[in-house]
Amino acid sequence: MVxxxxxxxxxxxxxxxxxxxxxxxxxxxxxxxxxVRRSDKVLKHGLSILNDSKLRSKLGAxxxxxxxxxxxxxxxxxxxxxxxxxxxxxxxxxxESKRVGRLKAMLLEAKGSWEKAEKAYSSLLEDNxxxxxxxxxxxxxxxxxxxxxxxIEWLNKYLEIFMADHDAxxxxxxxxxxxxxxxxxxxxxxxxxxxxxxxxxxxxxxADVLYTLxxxxxxxxxxxxxxxxxxxxxxxxxxxxxxICLCTSAIAxxxxxxxxxxxxxxxxxxxxxxxLERDYKQRAPDKLPQLTTALKSLTLSS
Amino acid sequence: xxSNDLKYEVSQNAYxxxxxxxxxxxxxxxxxxxxxxxxxxNDTVEITDAVPLFHSQIPLLPQLEISLILIxxxxxTKGLNIVGYFHANERSDDFELGGVAxxxxxxxxxxxxxxxxxxxxxxxxEALKKSKSSSAIMQLYVRDAxxxxxxxxxxxxxxxxxxxxxxxxxxxxxxxxxxxxxxxxFDDHLDDIxxxxxxPGLFN
Numbered sequence: 001m002v003x004x005x006x007x008x009x010x011x012x013x014x015x016x017x018x019x020x021x022x023x024x025x026x027x028x029x030x031x032x033x034x035x036v037r038r039s040d041k042v043l044k045h046g047l048s049i050l051n052d053s054k055l056r057s058k059l060g061a062x063x064x065x066x067x068x069x070x071x072x073x074x075x076x077x078x079x080x081x082x083x084x085x086x087x088x089x090x091x092x093x094x095x096e097s098k099r100v101g102r103l104k105a106m107l108l109e110a111k112g113s114w115e116k117a118e119k120a121y122s123s124l125l126e127d128n129x130x131x132x133x134x135x136x137x138x139x140x141x142x143x144x145x146x147x148x149x150x151x152i153e154w155l156n157k158y159l160e161i162f163m164a165d166h167d168a169x170x171x172x173x174x175x176x177x178x179x180x181x182x183x184x185x186x187x188x189x190x191x192x193x194x195x196x197x198x199x200x201x202x203x204x205x206x207a208d209v210l211y212t213l214x215x216x217x218x219x220x221x222x223x224x225x226x227x228x229x230x231x232x233x234x235x236x237x238x239x240x241x242x243x244i245c246l247c248t249s250a251i252a253x254x255x256x257x258x259x260x261x262x263x264x265x266x267x268x269x270x271x272x273x274x275x276l277e278r279d280y281k282q283r284a285p286d287k288l289p290q291l292t293t294a295l296k297s298l299t300l301s302s
Numbered sequence: 303x304x305s306n307d308l309k310y311e312v313s314q315n316a317y318x319x320x321x322x323x324x325x326x327x328x329x330x331x332x333x334x335x336x337x338x339x340x341x342x343x344n345d346t347v348e349i350t351d352a353v354p355l356f357h358s359q360i361p362l363l364p365q366l367e368i369s370l371i372l373i374x375x376x377x378x379t380k381g382l383n384i385v386g387y388f389h390a391n392e393r394s395d396d397f398e399l400g401g402v403a404x405x406x407x408x409x410x411x412x413x414x415x416x417x418x419x420x421x422x423x424x425x426x427x428e429a430l431k432k433s434k435s436s437s438a439i440m441q442l443y444v445r446d447a448x449x450x451x452x453x454x455x456x457x458x459x460x461x462x463x464x465x466x467x468x469x470x471x472x473x474x475x476x477x478x479x480x481x482x483x484x485x486x487x488f489d490d491h492l493d494d495i496x497x498x499x500x501x502p503g504l505f506n
Binding site: 037144174209242246280297 | 364395
């Protein structure tokens with residue numbers, strides 16, 4: 001997960017390298033550090049370093065890290081011969097390495113040789129049962145073959161061991177959502193919110209799932225989490241502001257007759273609506289008319 | 303008369319926008335809405351434009367509801383409606399119309415009963431460079447009398463066509479120039495409202 005500042009830093013470096021302004025190694029290192037998926041760029045710029053013997057020798061020991069990074073990127077782009085060459089180079093240098101063994105198994109996976117890859121991963125796991133990357137490859141393979149229930153099973157097993165892996169919880173939540181198993185998705189987000197209560201993204205995702213689940217209680221809770229997202233993001237999150245408006249409208253429809261929350265609810269909604277209108281006026285003025293009408297219709301129904 | 307007799311015709315701009323959107327996000331599912339109207343002869347749904355919606359959290363409601371409200375609001379002033387839904391699956395070998403897509407299609411049918419779903423055909427997309435086919439690289443689904451989504455066979459009396467026969471040629475051109483980088487979807491808009499989901503000037 002990447003912050004906005006990190007994302008723009010990455011984007012700037014990317015533009016710089018793309019336009020021949022140098023900084024390829026810095027870009028590749030940043031991609032590694034942020035663990036983002038930019039396989040086509042990594043492949044292009046990584047290869048330009050690896051294919052130039054002067055640039056390669058300047059890297060020193062980092063050369064091997066680059067080989068690994070480019071191998072994985074090549075697999076992602078289905079350039080399997082490049083991946084093969086990089087893996088070969090690594091194998092020559094580190095013949096007994098488990099890490100290289102893992103790359104070889106990934107190559108099998110990239111080729112679609114599922115059974116061979118599964119065998120390779122299993123045997124690697126025997127020697128190193130706590131290799132998170134291999135566990136995750138299993139989940140990825142299940143997903144790639146369309147075996148979603150298998151992916152869920154593996155991912156749940158993974159999380160029993162590595163319950164602090166927030167990205168894995170999020171992946172599981174997304175898989176559950178895609179199957180419209182929203183209750184289970186909500187549970188996953190509850191786990192990450194417990195572990196990292198100040199990350200607004202989780203509050204927002206949780207609110208979205210609760211709203212989708214529906215029902216008065218869920219939508220009321222969703223509204224609370226949209227509010228906490230607004231709190232954590234200084235009111236700058238457009239989705240949360242819209243969320244408040246949607247929730248207020250839905251609550252009013254679901255709770256016809258119960259008068260408890262009326263004043264509070266409409267105050268929060270009008271604040272959110274005002275914030276949205278202010279923002280649109282400033283940054284997207286041509287979209288303001290539709291926004292105003294939409295907000296009016298949401299308010300009218302509440 | 304149900305959707306059994308209606309034809310569906312996609313304009314080049316709508317078609318290309320949707321495919322470019324899919325190409326911009328190759329590792330996730332994407333979706334979009336189809337904009338248009340029923341022809342004056344009452345026998346064709348003319349899909350004149352499309353709005354790319356999301357490339358993340360597609361099964362969740364809030365962003366979908368907001369986008370549909372705002373999009374419908376904009377196009378109704380131009381005499382157009384949301385007339386269908388576009389979906390591209392996450393996996394390239396997945397040719398099934400999933401539950402989420404069907405639900406969204408059902409929702410759109412409440413406001414436009416003859417709405418159709420277009421599903422990206424990845425096999426045809428990949429083969430496009432070699433096949434030189436001029437037919438759409440999408441599958442058309444419509445609802446039958448029991449409101450189930452059914453695939454309309456591509457050879458069946460031309461129910462689904464591209465308005466401009468050279469659409470695939472133009473599409474290939476845009477693909478080679480990586481035009482998908484310029485596409486803005488509703489996800490992008492919600493992250494930064496200065497980004498315009500109408501994609502004005504995309505084809506200039």
